[in-house]
Amino acid sequence: xxxxxxxxxxxxxxxxxxxxxxxxxxxxxxxxxxxxxxxxxxxxxxxxxxxxxxxxxxxxxxxxxxxxxxxxxxxxxxxxxxxxxxxxxxxxxxxxxxxxxxxxxxxxxxxxxxxxxxxxxxxxxxxxxxxxxxxxxxxxxxxxxxxxxxxxxxxxxxxxxxxxxxxxxxxxxxxxxxxxxxxxxxxxxxxxxxxxxxxxxxxxxxxxxxxxxxxxxxxxxxxxxxxxxxxxxxxxxxxxxxxxxxxxxxxxxxxxxxxxxxxxxxxxxxxxxxxxxxxxxxxxxxxxxxxxxxxxxxxxxxxxxxxxxxxxxxxxxxxxxxxxxxxxxxxxxxxxxxxxxxxxxxxxxxxxxxx
Numbered sequence: 001x002x003x004x005x006x007x008x009x010x011x012x013x014x015x016x017x018x019x020x021x022x023x024x025x026x027x028x029x030x031x032x033x034x035x036x037x038x039x040x041x042x043x044x045x046x047x048x049x050x051x052x053x054x055x056x057x058x059x060x061x062x063x064x065x066x067x068x069x070x071x072x073x074x075x076x077x078x079x080x081x082x083x084x085x086x087x088x089x090x091x092x093x094x095x096x097x098x099x100x101x102x103x104x105x106x107x108x109x110x111x112x113x114x115x116x117x118x119x120x121x122x123x124x125x126x127x128x129x130x131x132x133x134x135x136x137x138x139x140x141x142x143x144x145x146x147x148x149x150x151x152x153x154x155x156x157x158x159x160x161x162x163x164x165x166x167x168x169x170x171x172x173x174x175x176x177x178x179x180x181x182x183x184x185x186x187x188x189x190x191x192x193x194x195x196x197x198x199x200x201x202x203x204x205x206x207x208x209x210x211x212x213x214x215x216x217x218x219x220x221x222x223x224x225x226x227x228x229x230x231x232x233x234x235x236x237x238x239x240x241x242x243x244x245x246x247x248x249x250x251x252x253x254x255x256x257x258x259x260x261x262x263x264x265x266x267x268x269x270x271x272x273x274x275x276x277x278x279x280x281x282x283x284x285x286x287x288x289x290x291x292x293x294x295x296x297x298x299x300x301x302x303x304x305x306x307x308x309x310x311x312x313x314x315x316x317x318x319x320x321x322x323x324x325x326x327x328x329x330x331x332x333x334x335x336x337x338x339x340x341x342x343x344x345x346x347x348x349x350x351x352x353x354x355x
Contacts (some may be wrong), residue, residue, distance in 0.1 A: 011225055012319050019229035023236025030233040044230060046185050051223035053131040055216040057141075057194025058201075058209070074268070074277040078147045081264045081285035082125040083158060090122025090256055091115070091166045097252040105248060110306050114249055117310025119166045120296050122256070123159055125151050126287035129322070130280065132224055133287065136326045139280035145191065147284055155289075163296070228319055235312045242309065249313040257321050261286040265329070268336070275336035279329045287322055290315045 023030045036043040098111035106114070126133075127148055134144040201209040232239065239246060264285040268278035293311040301307040 011221075012228055012323060015225040015228040016232050016316065016319075019232030020236045020239060022229070023233030024240060027237060030230070030236065033230060034234045045227055048223045048227045048230070049129075050185065050190055052129075052220045052227070054190045054193060055135075055213055055220050057131075057145075057190045058197050058213055058216070071273075071277065073271050074143060074273055074281045075147060075150060077264060077267055077271065077273070078125075078151065078281045078284050079154070081260065081267075081281075082151055083154060083162070085263065086125070086260055086285060087119070087122045087162050087166060089260065091119050093252045093256050093259075094118040097248075102248055106245070110245075113301060113306025114245075114310045116167055116301065117293070117297050117307035117314070118249070118253065118256075120163060120293040120307065121253075121288045121290065121311055121314045123163045123166070124289035124293045124296075125155065126284055127152055127289045129224075129287055129290075129318075130284045132220060133283040133322055133326055134280040135220065136323075137279035137283070137329045138276060139283075140276040143277050144280040144284075147280060151284065224319075228315075231312070231315055238309055238312065239316075245306075245309070246313050246316070249310050250317050253314055253317045254321065257286055257317065258325075261325050272337055274338065275329075275333045278336050282329070283322065283325070286325060287318055288314055290318065 033044055034042065094115040098106060098115055102111070130148060131141075131144060133139075134141065197212075198209060201212055261282050264282035265278065268281055271278075273281070290311060293314065294308065297305065297307040297311045
C-alpha cells in the first residue's frame, strides 16, 4: 500500500469524528442529505460508493472472468461462509451477549432489537465496499466481481427466508426495490462504465490503462472517507444519545467479524488458494452490505429503533476492523501460493504500482 493507504485507519477515524461532530453541529444539513433517497437508497452515498468502485471495475478483464471457472474453490468458500455459517453465528453471538452476558444491562425489548439489527447485518454479505478491500489486498478484480455477483444473485432469493427464520417471524417485508437498485448502482452500472473505459484505454496500450487507474486511485479513498463521514453525520444524534449501548453492540460485532475472517482466511490457507483469491474471499464473508441492512432495519422497526442503531454501529465497527484485516492479509501474503496460480487481470508492472 502507498503512504496514504498505509495510514487509512487514521483517516477513517478522523472521518468518523468529523462526521459525528458535523452532524451534531449542523443536524439540519444532514437531515436534508438523509432525505435524498430513492427506494431507501441515499443518492449521495450511492454516488460516493460508485466513485469508490469504478476504478476497480476498469481493471476487470472479461478474458480473466471466463477463467474463474478453472478455480471454483474460492467461490464455494465464499458461499459456504456467507450463507451457511455467518447468518447463524451472528444470531447465536447476538443472543449469547444480549440474553446472557448483558442481560442486566439492557431491557428485554431493547435486547431483541439489537439482536435483530445484528441478524440483518449477518444476512447481508458485502456488495460494494469489498471492491475497496480487494484492491487494498491486490485481489484479483475479475474473481472478486464474480464472487460478489454470485452472492448478489443468492441474496435476492435467500435474504428474506433466512432473515425471517432467524428473526423468528413468519413474514419479513424486504424492500426489494432497494436490493435490486443497489445491485444495479453498485455492481452493474460501474461494471459497464469500467468495461467501456477499459476498451477505450486499451486502444492506446496497457501503459495508458495502468496510468489512468493509478490517477483514479485517490478518488476511491476519498469516496470511502466521505461515505463514512456522511453516514456518521446522519446518525450523530442517535450515536451521541446512547454511547454505552454503542459499546455493548460493538463487542459481539467485533468478535463476530474477527471470527468469520479467521474461519474464511484459515480455510483458504488450508485449501491452498492463491492470495489474490483468498483475501477477497475472506473479505466478502467478513464485511456486510450495510446499506441494505440499515434500510431493512428502518423499514421493519423504524428509524430510531434499536435494530437501526445496531446496523449503524455495524458500520462503525466494520471500517476500522476491515482495515486491520487488510493489513493482516498483506502481511501474511507469504502463507499462500503465488497469485500467478490464479487468473490475474493485472500485469506485473501494475501490481508493483499498486504495492
